[in-house]
Amino acid sequence: MQDLVAANESYDINDLEDEFKGHDIKVFNYTLIMEATMDFSPENKLGQGGYGPVYKIEIDPLKMTVEKLVGTCNLL
Known part of the structure; x- marks a missing residue:
């Protein structure tokens, strides 16, 4: 988890999902x-x-399900 705290680093979402597998x-x-x-949008702000x-x-x-499936598909 400390690895995520480092500034100016980006992570692939699939790597993060693997990192947190088994956690909620x-x-x-x-x-x-x-x-x-x-x-x-300010209209969607609920509070602070x-x-x-x-x-x-x-x-x-x-849409989330389709994006997840497309992201894991290795057909190409």
Whole structure:
């Protein structure tokens, strides 16, 4: 887990999912978060928490499933 704290490093989402396998931790990519919060729209802001702003999200479960399958497909 300490590896994730290092600044200026990026991680492949599949590597992170492998790292947290067996734990109850969800990993989302930045693009999905931006879509789900509508680019952190003020209309979706629910309030302020101890770690910063809290936003309502709208995620299409089918889209997430398709993206996950496409990301793991090795047909090409």
